[in-house]
Amino acid sequence: MTDTARPETPVPSRGRAGLLSRLPRTFMFGVLILGTLVLIAIFPEFFAPYDPLAFDYSAVLQPPSAAHPFGTDNFGRDVLSRVIHASTINLQIAIFATITPFVFGTLLGAVVGYVGGIAETIFGRVVDAVITFPFLVLVIAIVSVLGPGLVNMYIAVGLVGWVFYARIIAAEVKVQKRLDYADAGRAMGYTHTRIVFRHLLPNSVTPAIVYWMTDMALAILLGSSLGYLGLGAQPPAAEWGVQIAEGKNFMATAWWISVFPGIAIVITGLGFSLLGDGLADLLRTRK
Amino acid sequence: MSSETVLSVRGLTASFGQGDRKLTAVNGVSFDVRKGEVLGLVGESGSGKSVTLRALTRLLPEGAEVTGQVMWRGRDLVSLPPAALRQVRGGQISMIFQEPMTALNPVLPVRVQIEENLRAHTGLDAAGRKARSRELLDLVGIPDAARRLNEYPHQFSGGMRQRVMIAIALASDPDLLLADEPTTALDVTIQDQILNLILDLRDELGMSVVFVTHDLGVVAQICDRMAVMYAGRIAEEGPVADVLAQPHHAYTLGLLGSVPHAGGERRPLHSIEGTPPGLAAIPPGCAFNPRCGFATSECRQTLPQLVPSGPARQAACHHRDRVADETTVPIPRAAGSGGGR
Amino acid sequence: MTTPLLTAEAVSKDFLFARTIAERFTGRPARTVHALNGVSLEVRRGETLGIVGESGCGKSTLARCLVRLHECDAGRVTFEGADIAMLSGADRRAFNRRVQMIFQDPYSSLNPRMTVRQILAEALSVHGMVPRDRVDDRIAELLTLVRLPQDAATKYPHEFSGGQRQRIGIARALSVEPEVLVADELVSALDVSVQAQVVNLLLELQERLELTLVFVAHDLRLVRHISHRVAVMYLGQVVEVAPTEELFERPRHPYTQALLKAAPSLDPSTRTRKVAAKGELPSPSNLPSGCLFHTRCPHVFDRCRSDAPGLTSRGPGHVAACHLANPGIEGPA
The missing domain is CATH 3.40.50.300 (P-loop containing nucleotide triphosphate hydrolases)
Structure with a gap:
């Protein structure tokens, strides 16, 4: 044996140990917000001081006070308790309205991006068709046909929302499949399924995950919009959009009915956005 | 000279x-x-x-x-x-680069880019600049210079683009x-x-x-x-023929051994172990010591200075004499002289 | 090393470029790049065949056709006499196992999200190379084979240098115990000192594992060092094939001669100030008539512009495609 090919000194590795310290502060802040929110959503009874549905005609339209930090509404229901209980429904909306589009869109997008050709052309036309309609209008139209309610809202969002994920993934897979590791897989005799789902997809999914985070925030807004319009969650259930709608007649006299659920929406959206940005940093392929 | x-x-x-x-x-x-x-x-x-x-x-x-x-x-x-x-x-002082496509401005015809340099560094008037641009393209061997002056960088091949860049560099004499x-x-x-x-x-x-x-x-x-x-320093310096015939630095010797020579076909090359160090982890002493067959404790501790090592030559190697002896065989060196160093 | 193991027979491959909007409006037809124009070659068992040429000569396309990453538009590639385009099912899988490719770019040829162990284990399990409980042992053997430390298995590609990544690529190809390795510019992205390490490894592995090697590269020095025989390509055609020493000592095609003259020698005493080949590569989408090299050839005469020369014998195992028997020295053949 000659001295010609001994192992090279490995490049110093940046292991997982340094991971926590490298996390951006904004990401940790996002995790903190959403973590708290999930905790509240799972155990609303533990955090809410009152029953969210209990009428109390002795305390109607009271401004924020020590007894009712967020005030009460026109039925004397405690706004804080309602905001807390609504978080359960709103987080459900965030997840259920987006998970089907995410999974379905990702899988389909991966296949379209890999196959290309005619599949891509057809897919392109579908995307054009969906994108030319305003998203909200399309969803409202579908919900109107199916009837109001949360489940129908999930269906409506699912029918439209997958397109955006599929588009992101298809574009990314198209880039990835030109890289040599995809050809290496083909030259090794791997099946197309293996190449797409074992090799290309894990390298393409990051932008879709980041978009998913933003999409959850958007889903809460959409759920609230539909709730406000009476097409989503139905009263008397507590839901932030429904609450804002309920408070609209009292804007001038009892602002707190609408404003506090509004703030809850903003904070949740912020949490998802920060999480999404942080994930983008975290999942970026290291070169 | x-x-x-x-x-x-x-x-x-x-x-x-x-x-x-x-x-x-x-x-x-x-x-x-x-x-x-x-x-x-x-x-x-x-x-x-x-x-x-x-x-x-x-x-x-x-x-x-x-x-x-x-x-x-x-x-x-x-x-x-x-x-x-x-x-x-x-x-x-003018400069030319590796990738002419990125060094040239893609949205301007080459005439504008040459004249720009002429305007900055010569006293020529518009007509003079135009004539000089043509001369420059001729000088760097671009055929049909008058027509090609009005073309854009992407219309040139890689070699022609490099010629354009040289023409721009030469504009200021x-x-x-x-x-x-x-x-x-x-x-x-x-x-x-x-x-x-x-x-x-x-x-x-x-x-x-x-x-x-x-x-x-x-x-x-x-x-x-x-x-x-x-690793950011000069290892050795001298007239090309002398350095290539008899390196005074172990790194030069290794670099030469890494290149295939006629006569040594299908035999192991005298490669250097390991990889060049990153800037963040330059070894103490002589930066080449971890990859060097000549290295001693002196190399690991003391940075060798670039000192005269022959007529018009300098080397920064503690063992320049030993290195020089190793290469009494003129290039091309037979690669079959055994694997070990 | 006499029976051809892998052959290309009059292989052609075109690439169609999508038209730009401007071209659609002006009704210009789509641009076709003729990457391969009737390439015939044979690779013999146990040998190293070097394929050299400049960018755009089709050498990478040919490499990809040989492992069926591209399908040929015309002609065929055979492996042990069988047309590889006809292989399917188990036969195709067997072909894919026995003929492996190693890629140029050490940064994109490995999946960045898989550890070295996962990369190697996948290849081993897909082709059922070893029983499940032997996989880790085999990975350890492979790492030793390509001289990587054992702890490399748990690392990701980005934790390695370029030279080490190429070793991982070689280990992946070797994991399925192939008979033929097609290496496309394997070391051209590496530093000179690291190049030499990988070349040494390749030479040693070839001897030990009795591999047949197709070494595609633009670096003449490297090709000369590694190959038993060399094929020179120009504009999608093979212009000359010969045993290595024969080709470098007695090149018979004017392009080969120019290529050898242009390659900068390490010996400063061989300096010349004469340009080896005038002009530039013609566009591969608009090929010259007759001999493809006639636009740049110093010995061009009328026949070259109309007749395309075929590969004719110039000695034992030596063929060249030129109308002149000995260009630069003698008259027409």
């Missing part, structure tokens, strides 16, 4: 970043460039050869710190005010041409054309050239003197 020194570099150091994260890419580099000579700066990636070249005219990204002395016509370019430096850059791997992206037959062009221009215009490359063959073919760089 005249031996008048036109550029004198002393202790040139270039670093990036601050505090703990400060990385020194070029460390105390000194050399002279004589009138009409082609000096080759050769090294592998991360050796600091390109940074050295750019540091000469302070053409480095924001945040880079350059110290030392670069004497050009009695002035120190390192401390020259920006306005005066701009007059030197692209004027008396420079005395020194800095070439940063200008033929690395080109095919060999085109590389051959461009190298010949650079030599022809050197002869006609009496320029000096500093030529950065990783290819020892290119150095052997066009340079008069060469400086081998490793």
Whole structure:
């Protein structure tokens, strides 16, 4: 044996140990917000001081006070308790309205991006068709046909929302499949399924995950919009959009009915956005 | 060849970043460039050869710190005010790059780009500039110059683009041409054309050239003197034929052994172990010691200085005599002389 | 080393470029790049065949056709006499196992999200190379084979240098115990000193494992060092094939001669100031008539512009495609 090919000194590795310290502060802040929110959503009874549905005609339209930090509404229901209980429904909306589009869109997008050709052309036309309609209008139209309610809202969002994920993934897979590791897989005799789902997809999914985070925030807004319009969650259930709608007649006299659920929406959206940005940093392929 | 020194570099150091994260890419580099000579700066990636070249005219990204002395016509370019430096850059000293597509502006016809340089560095009027642009394209061997002046960079092939870039560099009638791997992206037959062009221009215009490359063959073919760089320092320096025939630094020896020679087919190459160090982890003592077959404890502790090691030669190696003895075999060295070192 | 193991028979491959909007409006037809124009070659068992040429000569396309990453538009590639385009099912899988490719770019040829162990284990399990409980042992053997430390298995590609990544690529190809390795510019992205390490490894592995090697590269010095025989390509055609020494000592095609002359020699005493080949590569979408090299050839005469020369014998195992028997020295053949 000659001295010609001994192992090279490995490049110093940046292991997982340094991971926590490298996390951006904004990401940790996002995790903190959403973590708290999930905790509240799972155990609303533990955090809410009152029953969210209990009428109390002795305390109607009271401004924020020590007894009712967020005030009460026109039925004397405690706004804080309602905001807390609504978080359960709103987080459900965030997840259920987006998970089907995410999974379905990702899988389909991966296949379209890999196959290309005619599949891509057809897919392109579908995307054009969906994108030319305003998203909200399309969803409202579908919900109107199916009837109001949360489940129908999930269906409506699912029918439209997958397109955006599929588009992101298809574009990314198209880039990835030109890289040599995809050809290496083909030259090794791997099946197309293996190449797409074992090799290309894990390298393409990051932008879709980041978009998913933003999409959850958007889903809460959409759920609230539909709730406000009476097409989503139905009263008397507590839901932030429904609450804002309920408070609209009292804007001038009892602002707190609408404003506090509004703030809850903003904070949740912020949490998802920060999480999404942080994930983008975290999942970026290291070169 | 005249031996008048036109550029004198002393202790040139270039670093990036601050505090703990400060990385020194070029460390105390000194050399002279004589009138009409082609000096080759050769090294592998991360050796600091390109940074050295750019540091000469302070053409480095924001945040880079350059110290030392670069004497050009009695002035120190390192401390020259920006306005005066701009007059030197692209004027008396021109530069050409590896990738002409990114060095040329894609949305301007080449005529505009050549005339731009003429306007900045000569007193020619519009008609004079136009005529001179044509002359320059002719000079660098672009056929049908009058028509091609109005074309855009993407309409030229890689070799022709490199010629355009050389024409732009020549517009100001420079005395020194800095070439940063200008033929690395080109095919060999085109590389051959461009190298010949650079030599022809050197002869006609009496320029000096500093030529950065990783290819020892290119150095052997066009340079008069060469400086081998490793980890930001000059390892050895001297006339090309002498250095290639008998290296005085173990790294040069290893680099030569890594290149296949005729007569040694299908036998192991005398490669160097390991990889060049990153800027953040340059070994103490002689930076080459972990990869060096000659290394002793002295090499691990003391940085060897660049000292004279022969006629017109310098080397920074504690064992230059042992290294020189190893290569009494002139190149091409037989690769079959056994695997071990 | 006499029976051809892998052959290309008059292989052609075109690439169609999508038209730009401007071209659609002006009704210009889509641009076709003729990457391969009737390439015939044979690779013999146990040998190293070097394929050299400049960019755009089709050498990478040919490499990809040989492993069926591209399907040929015309002609065929055979492996042990069988047309590889006809292989399907188990036969195709067997072909894919026995003929492996190693890629140029050490940064994109490995899946960045898989550890070295996962990369190697996948290849081993897909082709059922070893029983499940032997996989880790085999990975350890493979790492030793390509001289990587054992702890490399748990690392990701980005934790390695370029030279080490190429070793991982070689280990992946070797994991399925192939008979043929097609290496496309294997070391051209590496530093000179690291190049030599990988070349040494390749030479040693070939001897030990009795591999047949197709070494595609633009670096003449490397090709000369590694190959038993060399094929020179120009504009999608093979212009000359010969045993290595024969080709470098007595090149019979003017392009080969120009290529050898243009390659910068390490010996400063061989300097010339004569340009080896004038002009530039013609566009591969608009090929010259007759001999493809006639636009740049110093010995061009009328026949070259109209007749395309075929590969004719110039000695034992030596063929060249030129109308002149000995260009630069003698008259027409």
